[in-house]
Amino acid sequence: MTTVTLVGTRLAEVGAEFVYRGEASGCEGCPYRDQCLNLTTGNRYRITNVRQSGQTLDCAVHENGVRAVEVEPAPIQANVPSKGAYAGSKASLPGPCPHTECPSHPYCEPAGAEFDEEYRISEIVGDPPHDYCMLDRDLTLVELEAPGE
Incomplete structure (x- = not known):
């Protein structure tokens, strides 16, 4: 489902993805709320x-203003435990990882997903980008369905 919203002009490009963080303090009193x-x-x-x-509309939060765009919920690529990971199954993220230098870290702690939630796997992408998991987890890189609106 497509929704029309306003985003900062720097982000306003087809294909750009973002995690909506909600209201900022500068939003108070804005006519475009x-x-x-x-x-x-x-x-x-x-x-x-x-x-x-x-x-382009003036905005107290975005320095160069905001533009109207159409958005849709986006799927999330994530590492999940390999056991039981197949398209159509549900999975949760394996938990926090302190190894921020690992090439898999953005997939182990993906923006827009929570550790205590279950997500439906829409596609198996394959092996994670790391050579080995420093927490000794057996992981598979998957695409999680976009949450319903």
Whole structure:
């Protein structure tokens, strides 16, 4: 389902993804609040269209203003435990990882996903980008379905 919202002009490109963080302190009293604060906090979104007819609007949060875009919930690539990981099954993230230098870290702690939630696997991507897991976890890189709106 596509939703029209406002994003900072620097982010307003088709294909760009972001995690909606909710209202900022600068949003108070803004005349565009209803158009801007209409997404689900913590969810990941992908921009599918930038409204070309729209103008750049002033914004107290985004230095260069905001533009109207169409977004849809985006799937999340993540590492999950290999046992039971197949397309259509449900999985949870394996838990926090302190090894931020690991090439798999962005997939072990992906933006837009929570550790205490279950997600449906839409696709098996393959092996994680690391050679070995420093926490000795047996992981598979998958694509998790976008959360429903």
